[in-house]
Amino acid sequence: MNTVKILLVEDHMVVRNGIKLLLESEGEFTVIGEASDGVEALSMLANGLAPDIVLTDISMENMDGMELLKVVVQKYPLVKVVILSMLNQIHYVVEGFDHGLAGYxxxxxxxxxxxxxxxxxxxxxxxISEEVSMALLEQVSSGQVYTAVEKGMTVDLDINDRELEVLALIxxxxxxxxxxDRIFLSKRTVEGYRQSLIDKTKVKNTAELVKYAFQHGLLK
Structure with a gap:
């Protein structure tokens, strides 16, 4: 029986090893390559690695999962891309499938x-995983509309993927x-992200930050 060949792209080695062990405990999958960011993954593909699926995180240094998706879809159309992320913001899901994503x-x-x-x-x-599907269903049933303005707000504020990940956990x-502990950073680094978010959104404290995030479509 042919196995599904996976290129695993994840910047945290502990998480990457855990996912690899999980996949390879099932005889239908083989992890044929591991990369810590999109740049490394593209280098492996350029050198002839031929996975069936690129399984990637979103938040990574050098090149994130969304940028990796866009390049893979253009250059390697036979390779499917699946995002595996802690981020459940709807705009990531919409953007991903707009650019040819196969799974979230x-x-x-x-x-x-x-x-x-x-x-x-x-x-x-x-x-799409069940939790994300339910979030989309709730938006539709409540009459909420996903707009390009919401999608662009993070760009206007210059908030990066890692900051969004921290914001969601806050x-x-x-x-x-x-x-x-959850995203394998130091406490000082997380504190820096929290303060950066407060500074960029021009709010006074964490409570106002969370309120702002929901009001302006940064979080759903």
């Missing part, structure tokens, strides 16, 4: 859903120490 999964997804989603993509389908009520 959250890192808190269950073992069986992860495998099912990847198998579905390998068979030619597209997949909104979920995690402390600096807890955020640092």
């Amino acid at each position: 999964l959250l890192k808190n997804v269950g073992y069986h859903e992860l495998l099912f989603g990847l198998k579905h993509v390998a068979d030619g389908g597209r997949y 909104a979920d009520g995690f402390t600096n120490v807890e955020i640092a």
